[in-house]
Amino acid sequence: MLSKRVTLLLVTAITPLLWGTTYLVTTELLPPHRPLLAALLRSLPAGLLLVAITRTLPRGSWWWRSLVLGTLNIGAFNALLFVGAYRLPGGVAATVGAIQPLLVALLSTGLLSQRLSLRTVLAAIAGVFGVGLLVLRANAHLDTWGVVAALGGAVVMAFGVVLSKRWSTPAPLLAVTGWQLVAGGVVLLPVTFLVEGAPPAFTAQNxxxxxxxxxxxxxxxxxLWFRGIRALSPTDVTFLGLLSPVMATTLGWLVLDQHLALAQGVGALIVLTALISAQVRRKPKPIAPAPVLVPAAERC
Structure with missing residues (x-):
């Protein structure tokens, strides 16, 4: 049987796999040139739905904590993510974002007093390299503000993940998730209308x-993501995010008939190896029993 920890990891891994479908859904079903609208409509309605189902509102400090977490995990993250995606080729944006596990590991050391191991650092670096092989193209160009936005998105999400672990609450998981989605949507609402204007007429496909x-x-x-953060180490959870570009690339190959090169296969293998390596836990060394001291009188 699978251990409880492995089961939690597998269930939490569903989230980045689902997020990896976003590119396909966006390009094939959504209206073009409306990234902030997509971020708004995927957060605010979902949050309102979860709050309505749980019928639970924040209490005390969780009003401002929900706003902070919702801004970091959803509002600011999505805004910066889409700015980076617009100003950079998708491969560059994904590669910059892959630094997030390393950022979470460093923040967890300071905010959660977790030990930073050499294996975690090496796995995080390997993950960035693997994602680069998987999604970067030879003609990719760099845009300074695009790189800053992509890096900023990784930083705010890293802070959001670590603070989500630091700030615990007995409130229902779905309620806490709903609070953050609503807060992130409220932050995105004015930005979306200022930048993109009124939404267009939607088709059934949209x-x-x-x-x-x-x-x-x-x-x-x-x-599922916040459930994983509650039960697991933030670093372990964030490494699972490397599955997103793997899923996006796989769907591009299967559904959009995109060509895969050998380097992409190697990149995917490196990503999976880094992910598994980061999750493996060393067994503690057995402690040798203390020697029994026999009084001299008894030895005679």
Whole structure:
């Protein structure tokens, strides 16, 4: 039988796999050039739905904590993510974002007093290298503000993950997830209308795409993600995020008939190796029993 920890990791891994479908859904079902609208409609409706289901509102300090976490994990993260995606080739943005496990490991050392091991650092570096092989293209160009935005997205999400672990609450998981989604959506609301204007008329195809992102890509995915953060180390959870570009690349090959090169296969193998290496736990060395001291009188 699988251990409880392995089961939790496998269930939590569903989230980055679902997030890896976002590129396909966005390009095939959503209206073009509306990234902030997509971020808004995948967060605010999902949050309102979860709050309505749980009928639980924040109490005390959780009003401002929900705002902080929602801004970091959802609002600011999505805004910076889409700015980076617009100004950079997708491969560059994904590679910069892959630094997140290393950032979470460093923040966990300071905020959660967790030990930073050499294996974790090496696995994080290997993960960035693997994602680079998987998604980077030879003609990729760098845009300074795009790189800053992509890096900023990784930083705010890293802080959000670590603070989600540090700030514990007995409130229902779905309620806490809903609070953060609502807060992130409220932050995105004015930015979306200022930058992109009023939304266009939606087709049935657009509505199907938004419904998928709202219900599956946010309500279900974020609930599983925050459940993993509650039960596991933030570093372990964040390493699972490396599965997202693997899933996106696989879907591009299967559904969009995109060509895969040998380097991409090697990159995927490196990502999976880094992910597994980061999750393996060393067994503690057995402590040798203390020698029994026999009084001299008894030895005679």
């Amino acid at each position: 509505l199907a795409g938004y419904a998928y992102l709202t219900l599956i890509g946010s309500a279900v995915a974020y609930a």
